[in-house]
Amino acid sequence: MNVRIQISLSAITTLLVALTTQASAYDHFLSSNGQLEAYTTANYADGSGMKLFVHKTDGHGSVVLLFSNERWIAKWSPDSRFLAVIDHPDGHVADVYVFGVVPGRQLRLVLYYHTPNTFIYDVKWNVAGWHSNQRSIVLSKEIRDQEKRTIIRTQMVARFGTKKLASNQPILR
Numbered sequence: 345m346n347v348r349i350q351i352s353l354s355a356i357t358t359l360l361v362a363l364t365t366q367a368s369a370y371d372h373f374l375s376s377n378g379q380l381e382a383y384t385t386a387n388y389a390d391g392s393g394m395k396l397f398v399h400k401t402d403g404h405g406s407v408v409l410l411f412s413n414e415r416w417i418a419k420w421s422p423d424s425r426f427l428a429v430i431d432h433p434d435g436h437v438a439d440v441y442v443f444g445v446v447p448g449r450q451l452r453l454v455l456y457y458h459t460p461n462t463f464i465y466d467v468k469w470n471v472a473g474w475h476s477n478q479r480s481i482v483l484s485k486e487i488r489d490q491e492k493r494t495i496i497r498t499q500m501v502a503r504f505g506t507k508k509l510a511s512n513q514p515i516l517r
Contacts, residue, residue, distance in 0.1 A: 370394065371417075374401070375424035380445060382410070382418035382427060396429060398453060405451045410443070421476040426504075427453065428471045428481060431462075436488075438468035442481055442504050457504035459483065466490065472499055479504055 387393025473482035
C-alpha cells in the first residue's frame with residue numbers, strides 16, 4: 345500500500361512540476377510545422393534568468409532542457425529541422441548555437457554549430473536567415489568599439505554540416 349502511495353505522489357509531483365513549468369513560460373517559439381515548441385521559464389526562484397526547454401507539441405515524449413542562463417531567443421529554420429538559439433549572457437554579448445532535431449519517438453537535439461570565439465565582449469551575433477536545405481545559416485555580426493565609438497556590422501553564411509560538435513551537452517550556466 346505504501347509503495348502505491350509513493351508512486352502516485354511521485355507521479356503527481358512530476359505532473360505538477362511540468363504544468364507549472366509550462367504555465368509560467370515567458371516566450372514560446374513554435375516551429376513552422378507546428379510539431380515542436382521551444383519556450384523559456386524563470387531560471388531561479390526569484391524569477392530571474394531563463395531556462396530554455398524544447399518539446400513535441402503532440403504531448404508525447406520528454407521535455408528537453410536545452411539551456412539555462414540569463415536570456416535566450418530561439419529561431420526555428422523554415423523546415424523545422426534546426427533550431428538556432430541566441431545566447432545573451434549580458435547586453436554586450438550574443439552568440440548563436442545551431443541544433444538539429446533528430447527524428448524519432450523521443451525528442452533529441454544535436455549541437456552542430458556555434459559562432460566562433462564565444463563570449464567575446466561587445467560582439468553580438470544574430471540570425472539573419474536560413475538555407476537549411478544547404479545546411480547553412482545566415483548570421484549577422486555586430487562589433488562595437490567603445491573607445492572609438494564605432495559599430496561594424498557584417499554578415500556571413502555559416503555551414504553546419506552533419507557532424508555534431510565534440511560537446512553535445514546543454515550549456516547550463
